[in-house]
Amino acid sequence: MIRPLETRDVEVWAAMRARLWPHADAEDLLREAYAFIEDEAASFLDAAFIAEDDTARPVGFLELSVRDFADGCDSAPVPHVEGWYIEPPARGLALGADLMHAAETWSVERGFSELASDTEVENVASQNAHAACGFEETERLVKFRKSL
């Protein structure tokens, strides 16, 4: 089952965010989660959904932001999947696809005609899951940095 994120989810959502982004600062991930719960309008996120297993335990999430533009998309602004995660034991049960469907419905209801997403070049499983959910690959990007 998929439902919008609720206040009671904040700690478990932040913990799942930390498992999706293990290199990020867990405190920052928790702070962002509270920021969305406390003042959605001021948060960089615009929507978040929780996937529950058949005992109503949260086992995944998808979060969205509406970006000014997204590479490879024809429309702007455009909703962008910022995080998509299902706990390992709950994978392969169509919960990820159900979360994506909720994101699509949210987007269509607000008048958007495209949904953008991205993943790391080495995350082939995610690329395959995106393709299975109807996404087409638009481009690949190599990022750089230089200390100044």
Ligand SMILES: CC(C)(COP(=O)(O)OP(=O)(O)OC[C@H]1O[C@@H](n2cnc3c(N)ncnc32)[C@H](O)[C@@H]1OP(=O)(O)O)[C@@H](O)C(=O)NCCC(=O)NCCS
């Ligand atoms: C990507 C992820 C959210 C998918 O969730 P899931 O619940 O396992 O996916 P579903 O069971 O709903 O599968 C949806 C479709 O993707 C396909 N798929 C899912 N995982 C796949 C994999 N590892 N390899 C190939 N196809 C895969 C499924 O076969 C299904 O296609 P179908 O409808 O044609 O059968 C989950 O695997 C995950 O959390 N991965 C780790 C985090 C991650 O990489 N997130 C994405 C980057 S932000």
